[in-house]
Every structure is written in C-alpha cells, then in structure tokens.
Amino acid sequence: MTSQSFGQGEPALRRLNGVSPRWSLWQPGNRQLFAYLLLLPAVLLTAAIIVYPILSAIDLSFQRIKIAKLGRERAPLTLRNYEELFQSPEFFQAIWVTISLVATVTLLSYVIGLATAVMVNQQFRGRKLARILVAVPWAVPSVMAAIIWWWLFDSSFGLINWALVRSGLSGEMIPWLSTPGAATFVIVIVMVWKGYPFISVIMLAGLQSIPLELYDAAKVDGASAWGRFRFITLPGLRSVRGIALILIMLWVFRDFPIIYLLTGGGPQGTTQTLAIMTYQEAFKFHDFGYAAAIGVITLIISVVASWFMVRRSDEPLF
C-alpha cells in the first residue's frame, strides 16, 4: 500500500502534501482541518444513531401520546407529562432506588475490584490463571448472569436457600424475589458479580503502572503494608479511578436486562429503577409521552452527574 493511497479523496490533504514534501502536523490551520476530518466518521456514526432518537424522545415527552406510532399526527405541546411525573411518588421512589443501587453497586464493585486487583498483582505461582479467573464474569452476558443467579436464588429449589436452611442460618425458605429487601439484595449481588471484574482489570492496569522502586524505598523507610497501600498504591491509582467509577456508575444507571429478568421492578417497586420504569410505562402501559418524560429526566440526571464527575476527576478524560 502506498502512502498516497490514503490521501485520495481528501483534496485538502493532497494539497497540503503538495505545498511541502514534509507535511507538518504543527501547521496550525491544517492541523485543525485534519483533526476534524479524522473525527468526522465517528461523529457521523454516533450522531446518526443517537441524535434523531433523542430529539424525537424530547418531542414526545411534551405530548400526551398513548402509543407512538409511525406517521402519527402531532398532539398539542403540553407539560402535563412532567407535571404528573413530579407529583408521582412512584417516580421519586424510582429515583431513590436508582441512586441507592448505583451507590451500593459502585462501592461494592470498587472494593472487590480493587481487592482482587491487589491480590492478583502479588507474586505467586499460578498468578496468570488467577488473573484470568478473577475477571471472567466480565465476559458473561447480562442475560446469562441473570439466569445463573436466578437459579441459585430460586426460592423453592435454589442452592442458596437449601444451604441457608441446612446450615440453620434460616428457619425457612426465603422468597427472595417477592420480598422487599431480599429482592434488592439479589439484584445487588448479581450486578456486583457482573460489575467488579472490569474495575479489577482497570485497577490492575493502574497498579502495574506504579513503579516498584517506590515500594522498595518505602520499605527501606520502614513503612507498614497498610502505609504502603495508603500512600503509594491509592494515590498511584488516581488516574484510572475516575474512569472506572464513571463506567460502572453509568452501567448500573442504564442496566436493563438484569433487573428486568429477575424482578421486573418488583416487589412493590422496590427494585424499579428509572430505566425499568421508562420501559414499563412505554411497553407495558402504552404511555409513550409519559415514558419519554421519564427518559428525558434520566438523561438529564446522568449528564449532570457525569459532567460533575468529569470535572472532579484528577485527570482530564479527553
């Protein structure tokens, strides 16, 4: 492949090549144009798939529309959906469920992810295998993760209930998915199991970028293991922590299949997140305008939250 073949179809570049045999990235005017050309395909792809649906969802949220149908007539603009939403206890419950789920799952995934990363960063025989096994749930699709745990937590024939009853920890079979609290517990377990491995991988990457000499120096100075962890490891992970947390939070915020398959939001709405509520209102209760309003609020919350986190994170994300 010749170098010219890449210039074809991009007159701007060819012209630039003509101007100087040594085309420089550091010519201000050209650099900008080149940068935009490179960004264009990604922006076009994302915009084509994302922008129209967002605009149409925002539009929908200002109309009283039961079922959004192709080629339907527009309904008059109204704020009714939002008014109803802000008077609905169910909506505030969903916000609360979402926030507490995001906080719990993120915290637990972070702790387990960090602990397992530190563990497999130690020197021992079989470390390679341990690294692979520790992160393997990451590759398990959410649908399968939900199915596996569903079976383990089955209220009537599940292994976990059997173990609890046989060991005397519980006097009776626990109706996991129909008891408030217990259902939340199951959801948290499944999400953490699916969520911690990615943190673990990112943290391991961060750990490997910390120079070993720092530890050796600290040892010479007589620092304890905890001291080394506190003053070398944790600060050394600063650069990866932000992205790890943002990714896991966004995932919990948006996740649909795990909750949908396990509880569908029940019992009594105790596991109903905003994503589940949006889906229920649209596809089960056929209230698309209302569902779109929930979706728009969800979007605003996630944009504001991640903006805040991006600003707070120690390293620029982009």
Add this chain to the structure above:
Amino acid sequence: MARSRTETVILYAVVISVIVILVFPLYWMFNTSLAPSTQLRRFPPVFIQPEPTFAAYERIFNERPVGLWLRNSALVALASTALSMFVSILAGYSISRIRARGSQAIGLFFLMSRMLPSTLIIIPLFVSFRQFQLIGDLKSLVLAHATFITPFAVWMLKGYFDTIPSELEDAAMIDGCTPLSALLRVVLPLSAPGLAATTLYGFVLSWNDFVFARTFLVANQDAWTVNVGVASLKGEYLTEWNEIMAGSLIAMLPIVLAYLFLERFLVSGLTAGSSK
C-alpha cells in the same frame, strides 16, 4: 520480595477461596447443564454429577438452530467491532495528537451518547431503521452496536496513543510519509496491545446486547442472535433448567474463549493508557 512460609500459605488460601467464590456460579451452571431433568427440583443438590448426561445439549442442538444463532452473534460482533474500530482509531488519533478546538467537547459528546437509556431511544431508532428497511436485518444491529462501542473505544485508543512518542511519526513524515500512513505504519503496530484490548471490549459489548437484538430481530427467526435465542428457551410451559443452562453455556462460550485468548492484552492495553 521474600515471604515467610506462613505468609505464602495465607496468600494461597485467600486466592483460592476468593476465586472459588467468584467462579462458583459458573461451575454451578455447568453442573446443572449435565444433570438429568429429574434431579432439578430435588434436595439435596448434587455437587458433582455421578453420571453426567449431555442430553440437555443434544436436545438444544437438535431442536434449536443454535449454530445459526452463534453465527449471527459472531457476524454482528465482528462487523460492529470492525466498524467502530475504524472510526475510533481515526478519532482517537485526532484527539490524542491534535488538540483541535472543540475536540474535548466532541470527546464529551461521545461519552454522553453512552449514557442514553436504551429504553428511551429504542422506538425512535426502530422507526428510523424501518425507513431504511433494516428491521429484521443484522445490519441494524451492527450499526446500533458500533454506536455504543465507539465512545469507550475512542477513549481507550486515545489513552494508548498518548503513550507513543510523537517523535516517531515526525521521523516517519520526514521520510515522506503522510500523516495517515504514519498512523498506519508507525503508531498502529506499536499500539497492538491497545488495539487488542479495545477489540475485545467491543466484542464483549456487542455479544452482551439483548434489548436491541430482541427489538429489531424478533420477527425474523433466521437473524436471531444467541441471546435472543437462549432467552426464548425460558418459555412458560416447562422450565427445564438443565436445557436453559446448557443453552446459556453455549451462548457465552465463544465470548469467554475470546476473553481467555485476549486477556493478556486487556491489562497491558489499559496499562499504557492509564500511566500517562
């Protein structure tokens, strides 16, 4: 670092017990898939099958087009990952090397697009795909998946490119390379671990999807991906946990294999990106 004997024993004990707990659900899935149907609603549970049977696998393969489902999932994952790698390499390179006005904003735009609740966009997306006659077609899925792989792929690649000294490209360009061929011949070969890690990430994301696949492909059984197929096993007439587990295992096997094969790149791909 020397360790005492007790420390070593404790370390192994911790490592083994942690891994056993974390991986046990997968073992239990495998174990259930080998159990005869009569054993599933009975206590005590059998931890090691005395007479493992592959009957559940046989039934799944005989009664369902599992091969076709796997092929569809693989096609979609490959195509969407390839598409998003193409656009992400260019974009990541742009953001890494040339801090053009607004590229930070564009980076954030990618991140924001990752936040959309899929339940919010699925109907409008369905409508627009329908206008292009893409419903029931694997291409709809390729486009949708490529879109949600791209944001993180751009970020990962940008981080990796940051670690490669730009002097190398300058030198190549002095030798007469265009910037794009410098990217192709100098930067990309040096970024192999980063590329592998990003590819794996894209693959996992695509293989994971259920909501889009079900919505776009449900009416065309020949185009079902393996997730949609396996979810249909959990019908309402009879619940055969051994068949469901066998199906789930088959469904995740390729992606787990890809993970095992590419795992070593995952950490090193991210290492460079994170140690800027």
Add this chain to the structure above:
Amino acid sequence: MFLRSAPGKFFLLVLLLLIAVAGLQAQDTTLTFISWQVDEPGVGDWWRSAIEEFESTHDGVTIDFTKVARPEYADTFLTLFAGGTPPDIVHLAAFEFQQFADAGWMEDLAPWVENSDLDLEGWAGQVKCMWEGEMSCIMLLYFGFVMVVNDAILDSIGMEAPTNWEEMLAVLRAATQDTDGDGIVDQWGICHHTNEGSQYASQLLSYVVGSGAYWTSAEGEVTIDTPEMAEGFSRWKTIFDEGLSPLDLSSGDCHQLMMEGKLATRMEGSWVYNFVRRAEPEVQQHLRIVPVPFEVPVGGGSNVIGMASEISDERKQLVWDFIEIITSQEWQEQFGVNVGNPAPRPGTLTDAIYEAVPHVDILVASQTTASDNGIDRSPTGLQIVYNEFSKLVRNEAQRMIADDADPAAVVADLHNLAVELQQDM
C-alpha cells in the same frame, strides 16, 4: 461508454441480479404469524398442521410461524405495530387485544365474516371480541378453570378431592409435607405461579371469584371493597402464610412439579391436560381432572386471532383464507382433540373429543358457569388498563403477605387505586 468498461459491466450485472432477486421475491409471499404457542404441547401441533393445509392450497404463499415467549409478547407486538411492521396474522391473548384494537391496529372482521360462510352464531366467547362496535377478532379458545388432583397423595392423607374451600384448605394443609425428612418441604398442596407479571392477578382471581367477589360490575364499576373480596384475599394470604404453595415460581415450574407428582392439586385452564398427558405413566395414572372446589371458577376468553389493519388487501385476503381454514368445522373438531378443550365453534363436541378428553363435560360446565357469571381475567371497565391494574393487584397482594396486613384494609386501598386508574383513562 460507462457500461462498456469493466466496472460498468460489473455494475450492470449487479443491477440485473438485484432486479432478478426482487422479481423472485415478488412471486413469493410470506405471511408473518407470531405466536407464543409454537412450542406449546397440543396447540402447537394444531397450528403447524393448519399452516401446512393453508400452504398446500395456496401456491407460493408461506406462513412464517415464529415464537415469542409470553413474558415479552405484548412488548414485542407493540414495537412491531408502532414501527409499522405488524405481523399479518395477529394472535393475541384475550386480555390484551383491546389495547391494540383501541389503537386502530386491528381490522374490523365483520365485513369479512358477512362475505363468507362462517356463522358465528353461538360461537363461545365471540362477544368478547367486540371492541368499540367493531369485530376486532375471532375467539379461539374460551375456557373455564378445572382442578387436577393427584389421587396418590390424596390417598396417602386419606382425603377426597375437595368440593369447597374448607375441604380444600384441609387437603392443602395435610398434603404439604417434608417427605424425606431433610427439614425442607418437598410436597405441596397446590402450586401458584407468582413471578410472571400479570399472571399474578389471574392466579389470585380463583379465590376472589370463589368467594363470590369480582373486580368490577357488569357495567364496569369497580367493586373491590367488599367483604367477599376481603375473604378472597384472606384465602390467598393463608396459602402463602402457611407455605401451602412453593414460592416465586413460573408456570413452567408448576407444571414440572405436577408432572413429577409433587403437588396434591393444581388449578388451571383446560390446557393443563396437555401437561397431564405428558407426565410419566407412573405419575399420570394418579392425575385426575375434577371441577374446582368453588361455585364459580375463573374463566373467559383465552386467546384470539385477527388481522392487522395496515396490510395490503391481497394479504388481508390471504389472512382471511387462513382464518377460514382454522374456523372450519373440520379444523375446529381437530382443535378439540389436539388442545383438550372444546372448540368455540358450536357443534364440535364429537365422539373423537370425548375419546381424547374424557373430562370434557367438566370443561363445558366450568366455562358455562364462568360465562354465566360474567367472569373474565380482564374485567369490564378496566380492559384497556389491564396491565396497570394487574400490577396494582400484585403490589397490594404482595404487600399484604410481606407486611401481614389486614385483607379488608388492603382491598379498600386497592379499590381506591383502581378507581383512580379508571378516572385517568
């Protein structure tokens, strides 16, 4: 000039190929038919043979028979209709078609019936298919609940099949046991599947109508806050407080338990017989179908067939041809044998069905009683919000069990919520 060049020739070739392919496709018509019953024992085979019959009489027309599981059925249909790609043959549950008819997506079948030989006089449950003055569908199955009892378990506890609530409760209490002594119950009085969304309400409905209550009056007025309703809820609570049914199961699990001989009783529609027939002989010989132990059983419309209003006239004609086949005398008789329930078409109770389904009289009696009492899973006046209503029922009933709440207070709350829901409509 362009066409003489090599790329030009290639281009032309591709174009011709495309035209040829398009031409081929134009000759073949494929009707889409999505159903949750594809794998259902009995009725699935009936559908497949009816499709074969249709295809053999319609050259170049095929029917694509695709399964979508029940839990995601309505969501999928909504997406397909809203996106403008409805299935040609529309198969829906009798409690959900109203929402689709209300959106104008179902063809009015009255003119089609008029121009055909199909006589719907006396067709069971057909009146349920009328929506806003249009005939949106044809009733495929009208049913009443029956009870399956396991005589081996009844004998072991020295009891008979129950004929009223007191007897039933006694049977359930005696039958629920830990038979192998490991401290875990492994044989139950009954099995209610409670983890399948809207089905919760129809499971609970047995006890509601069994106590003489119902969700609404014939005029659609909410009638939940009554002592009878409280009694029904209290019976439901007793079942779960005392662990007489296993927990959080799907209907698939309940069927398996019944077939493994671990249930003393099970209440369900006529289709339950297809699972009885599939049990191993040593269990099957003990399973028997009896009337439910209540004066009024759950019953009503099960599922309906119709056509999408947006498809072309040619396709509509083809769909109608298919409907004519499955509603014909011959296929309705076959339906009774395959499905194990009398077909809705009058005059299809043949000797063949008596032979295949010995308890057919119990089924007929049950569906007649349910019909005479105006019982349906989806109540008049709440049909269009049935999904929301059944969610309310599930929430309130689960709260009653989890918080040990007073059934009378729970039904009073539910009454108000249902009235509110009705006002929002």
